[in-house]
Amino acid sequence: MTAPVLLREFEDFAANGGGSGPSWLLPLRRAAIDRFAALGFPTPKNEDWHFTSVAPIAEGTFRALPGGPARSVRLGAADVEPFTFARPDWIRLVFVNGRYDAALSSGAARPTGVTVTDLARAWREQPEVLERHVGKVADYQRTAFTALNTAFMHDGALIQLAPDVALETPIHLVFVSTPEAAGSASHVRTLIVAGHHARATVIESYVSLGGATGYFTNAVTEAVLGDGATLAHLKLQTESERAFHVGTLQAHQGRDSHLVSFAYAAGGELARTNVYTLLAGEGSGATLHGLYLLDGEQHVDQQTRIEHASPNTFSREVYKGILDGSSHGVFNGQVFVRPEAQKTDGKQENNNLLLSAQARIDTKPQLEIFADDVKCTHGATVGRLDEMALFYMKSRGIGAERARKLLTYAFAAGVIEAVGVPEVRAELEALTLRRFAGAGAAAGS
Template sequence: MPSTQTADETAPYLAQFEAVAANGASAVPAWLKQLREQAIQQFVALGFPTTRDERWRFTSLKSLAAVNFTLPKHRDDVTPESLQQYLLPGDKGVRLVFVNGAFVESLSTVPELPTGCTVGSLAGAFDSDVVREHLGRTAPDGDNPFTALNTAFANDGAFVHLPPDVVLERPVQILFVSTPQDQPAMSHPRNLFILERGASAEFVESYVGLTDGSYLTNTVTEIIVADGARADCYRVQRESKSAYHIATTNSQLGKDSRFGLTSVTLGAALSRHDISMSMQGEGGDGTLNGLYLVDEKQHVDHSTVIEHAVPHCDSHEYFNGILDGHSRAVFSGKIIVRPDAQKTDSKQTNNNLLLSEWARADSQPQLEIYADDVRCTHGATLGPLDEDAIFYLQSRGLNALAARALLTRGFGDEILKRVAIPDLRGQLEVLLKNWLDRGEQGQGRLSP
C-alpha cells in the first residue's frame, strides 16, 4: 500500500497559523495578510507530497510529517563570536544574521551602500511596493506545498533591491542559525533579491545549526535578475544532522543577464532543494552548481528545473555528490526548451561518488525539448573511485590512501573551483577536507 497522507498532518500547521493570525499578524499590510491566508489554505489543500507524486518518488516525508514542529521561542544569547566560523573573516560587506528565522540587528552589519539600494530585513520592507510586486513572482504557491507553507508563515528573511547599474563590491552574507529549543521548532525564511538592469552582486546564503536537535527549516529564496544584471549566489547548508531542510531557490533571468548558483550541502537528516531557473530574455547565461557530502543515514534530494523560454540562452548544470555510510542522494534535473527557444545550449551533469557499498544515488535527467535547433546534453555517473586512477597515482609514488584522498578531493574540487570568492572557496575546501578526514568513526573515510 502506498502511503496516504491525511489532513491530520496539516492540521497542527493550520492551528498555529490561526493562533498567529489572532495575535499580531494584523500588523502586516492587508495584501500580505490576504496572501498568507490564501497560502495556508493552499498548503492544507495540497497536503504533504507522497512518494506517489513523481517529483517526490524517492523522498518520503513520513518522518517529517510525523513531527509536530512549532514556532520557535526567541533567543537572544547568540554571540557574534559563535558565528565567526560561519562568516567570511574580516569582510566589510553586508552581513544579515537571522536567529531561528528572525532578523537580529545587533549581529548584523549594513555598511553604507550606493544610493537607492535597499538591503536588510524583509519584515522591515513589507510596506514596500517592490516587495508587494515581486513576492511570490518566481515561486508561486500553486503546486508546491512547502512554498505555500513558507508564504503562510514567512515573517522575515533577507531583502536586497539594487537599482540599475549598481555594483556591490563585497558579497552580501546572509546567515540563518537555528538554536536549541524545548520543542522541535520550525522557521520559514523568505529571501527576495531584485537586481535591476545592469546591477551586480554576490550573495552568500548559509544555514547553520547551533544545536544537534531536530528542527525544520523551510526556506524560499527568489531572485530576479533583470536585463544585463548579474547575480552570483552561493549557498552553504550546514544544518544539524537531525534537522529537516526544505528549500526553494527560484530565479528569473532577463536579457543578457548572468546568474550563478553554487550550492554546498552537508547537513540535515533530510534535505530537499528545489531549484528553478527561468531564462526569459535572449542572451541569458545561467549556471547551477552543487556539491553534496552525506553520510550515515542522511538523505539529500535536489530537484532542478531549467526553463528556456526564449532563444539564444546558455545554461550549465554541474552537480557532484560524495556519499558515505547508508546515505541516499536523489538528483532530478529537468530541462525544458520552449518552442521559441532556438539556439539553446544546455549542459547538465550529475556525478555521484560512492565511498560505501551501502550508499545509494538516483539520478534522473529529464529533457523536454520543443524546439529543433538546440544543443542539450546530459550525463550522470555513479560508482566508487576508479581503481585504474588509484593505480595510476600509486605508480607515481602516492600510497593507496593518499591516492584515494587526492581523487576524492578532486571530485569535490570540480565544484568548489567554481566558487569565485577566494575566502569562501578556502573555507569550503576546509569543510571538504574535514569531512573527508573525519569519517564514520573518526578514522577517515578513505581507508580501503
C-alpha cells in the same frame, strides 16, 4: 506538523501578528495556506518527490513557528564568527532561529543604490517592491513547501540593487539555528531584486550551533533579475545531521541576464535543495553548480529546474555528489525548452562518487524539449574510486587511506573551483578536505 495542525496554527498566527504588514499580505498568506491545504505534503507519488519521503517532516511535531525559548536566544559575535569567512566587513544579516538579530548583523554602510534590509522592516518601509514580487516568482501553486513558507513567512531579507549598480563584495545572509530551535520550524523568506545591468553576489549560509537538532528550516528565496543583470547566488547548507531542511531558490530572469548558482549541501538528516529558474528574457542564461557530501544516514535531495522560455537562452549545470555510509542522495535535473525557445543551448552533468557499498544515489536527468532547433545534452555518472589511480598513487609511496582521500577530494575539486568568491572557495576546500583529505591538495596550491 500534520496539515490539520498547521491549518489551526495558521489561524492563530493570522490572529496574532501574521495579519500585520501591508494590507495585501494576509490575503496572500490565506491564498497560500489554502493552496497548501489542497496540495498537502508531497508524497512519493508526486513526480518531484519520487525518491524522497517527507514523512519525517510531515509527521514531525514541529510547531509552525519558533516558540518562546527559540526566540529568546541571545548569541554573541563570537558564536557566529566561524561562519563569517573572516570578513566582518561584508554586508551581513544574521538570523537566529529564523529571527533577525540586529546586534549580530553588520551595519556596514550600503553603497548608493543598494538596499539590504530585514524583512520585518521592509514590510513597513518598502511594501511596494515586496508587493510587486513576493509570491510572484516563488510558485506556491505547485510547491507545498513554498506555499507553507508563503503562509508563515515572518523574517528574512530584502536585497535590492538599483540599475547599473555593481557590488563587488558579497552580501551575506547567515541563518543560525541553536538547540532551542528543537521542535520548531522557521519559514525565512528572501527577495532579491537586481535592476537592469546590476551585478551582485549573495551568499546564504544555513548552519547549526551547539549540535542543534530536530528543527525544520523551510527557506524560500525569490530572485528577480532585470535585463542584463548578473546574480551570483551561493547557498551553503551545513546544518547538523539531525536537522531538517527544505530550501528553494526561484528566479525570474530578464533579457541577457545571468544567474550563477552554487549549492552546497552537507548537512541535514533530511534536506532538499531546489534551484528553479525561468529564462524569460531572450539571451538569458543560468550556470548551476552543486556539491553534496553525504555520510551516515543522511538523505539529501537536490532538484533543479531550468525553463528555457525565450530564444537564444543557455544553461550550464554540473552537480557532483560524494556519498559515504548509508546515505541516500537524489539528483533531479529538469530542463524544459518551450516551443518559442529556439537556439537553446543546454548542458547538464551529474557525477556521483559512492564510497561505500551501502550508499545510494538516485539520479534523474529530465529533459523536455518542445522547440526543434536546440542543442541540449545531459549525462549522469555513478562511480567508485578509480582503482588504477589508487594504484598509481600507492606505487609512488602514498598510503592507501591518503590516496583514497586525495582522489575523493579531487572529484569535488572541479565544482569547487567554479566558486567565484575566494573566501567561500577556500572554505569549501577546507570543508571537503577536512572530510576527505589532508590540507592543500588543490591543483594550483
